Amino acid sequence: MLDVLSQAEIDKLLKDLATGGAEENEAEAKSVAKPYDFKTANRFTKEQIRAINVVFKNFGHLLSNYLMGTLRATCDSEVLSVEEISFNEFNNSVPSPVIIAVIDTEPFTGSIILEMTKEISYSIISRVLGGTKEISAEGRQFTEIELAIMERVLWQSLKNFDEAWSKIMETSSTLEKIDTSMQFAQIVDMNEPVLMVTLNVTIGNESGLIGFCLPHQALEPFTKKLNTRHMYSGNVNKKIDADPTNIINSIRRTDILVSAIFNPTEATVRDITSLDVGDVIQLQHKVDEPLIVKYQQLPKYRASMGKFRNSLALKILEEIKGEDDNE
Template sequence: MADVLSQSEVESLLSALDPGVQVRQKRADDPNSQVSIYDFKRPERVSKEQMRGFQALHEGFGREFGAALSGMLRTIVEVKLISVDQLTYSEFVYSLENPSCFNLLTAEPLEGHIILDLNPSIVFPIIDRLLGGGRESTQKLPGRPLTEIEVRLASRITNLAIEALKNAWARICQLDPKISQVESNPQLVQIVPPNEVIVLISFEITMGEMRGIMNLCIPFNTIEPLAGKFSSNAWSTYTQKQADARQSMNLETGVNHAKVKLVVRLAETHLTNSDLLNMAVGDVIPTGTEKSEPLQVDIEGVPKFYAQPGSYKGYTAVQIGKAIRAPEDVVEEKLKSIAATKPPQAQAAT
């Protein structure tokens, strides 16, 4: 039987045949080589800039929610943002405790759902506080789902979170979150496919010696229409401000005194170059327009009114008649008339 070559002998033979093999091997083993790991099962759909936007947006949410929760419980409650990550929905669901306080929210005008999950380690102490008790940190928490009364009490917490979330998202859009379902087993709720990318925003709620985690799960396909607003560093400029009365009056006064170009079209016709070159004094140009037809008044090149020619105090003038409707206004009126003539059953079907 032939002798078996050792690994060092095989490498020496390969290096003798192809000197580039050893170089490629060294490059593969070099820890400083520029190789980035990419998992095709978890595509990075949310950019780092967008993740920073999520972090800045929900830091304000945490402060407002913590202040509201402290006011309701009459004790100091701290809500701290601890992480903003993107992962798949299945990874998020299987990382939660069972049972848990799993709230499914609708968030108009966005499509889809948002999940607000409260860990039992903080929900039960808050409920106990609402009922007048004060559990010690050493006491064991019940490992059971919330009762119907406890769910009603926990809704006071989620309502505060929803209000704070609405105020924080006012910088991006007028979000209207509402609770549609409350579950104790997170695995029974599937709002997106298991491999769908979600943005997971985690907060730590601290009340005295009691601590717990609150998770806000936002599927990427839900916020995809607004993803561009998170990409800009100026996303905070979306904050809506009340218009100042003085500024409004100054703007209105300035616009009212602005000059515009007004043109009255008396008539239109077409001439050839030869007719124009042979034109002389006294020639008559037929326009094909009746003298009784209204004239068109253009403001800044846009047709606005019909008018009749005449004179006023010795000056040539026009008298403004009816307004010229824009094409989009005509289309809107036709659509409304069509909708009004449809029978109720046809409207319900559409």
């Protein structure tokens, strides 16, 4: 709803129109220049930010599934924002205590930071230890045991992080260290532009924030790959060998197991346990009865047994046709 002007404001506008003051005020407003700080110049394009947003939406989905299976609780996560700021702004925005994880992701040229607020951290710790309620976080620091629990959870989460990046490039992430303060986690210069990705994670009735700090210098060699069209186009450079001759030759060189089977013979357990070396087992198979030739345990031919150049051999008599062949 529009604001209603007071009588004094109406009188001032009428006076400005009569004296020409309104035009002067408009000219002054147009002449005001906004200062541009070259130290914080934008380094990420809108297309690159959209690609990062898609990656972390996928990561949020994978993280929710992992936490749901690990904590036995309903979990959900969504990307709240993806914005470019300076590392100094990110450093000043991090509260204390907080879980800070320095992550080394190959092939990125530098480390990235994962920040997890105490609300979501204590919720995870409580459920890993068998609880269902949030641990009181007021006026206390993380213990060594709690940090060890979070370290294990973060190690498993990095697998989801790599899987989320797989549509753009193959990555391999390792956890360098885990801390509770940004004092020991300065990974780039304070004026270096970074991409701040914030996710809201809900576990049961509790929620908290997870933030990722992606320095521009770490992603700079791969900015051409940060493209949504590249993500959904698939591997266009992959060559598909559709030559039928090569396929047939490959099939012909494939090894398969061929076996000739006699009719099954029944025997009691006593007969089996009393067998000795040199004993003869009478088969329930007539001499002139054909054997069944099987390919990979599938009956294919009937054959008679004989000899060829002092070796046992089989002579194919007929093909065994199945129901599909008859049709």
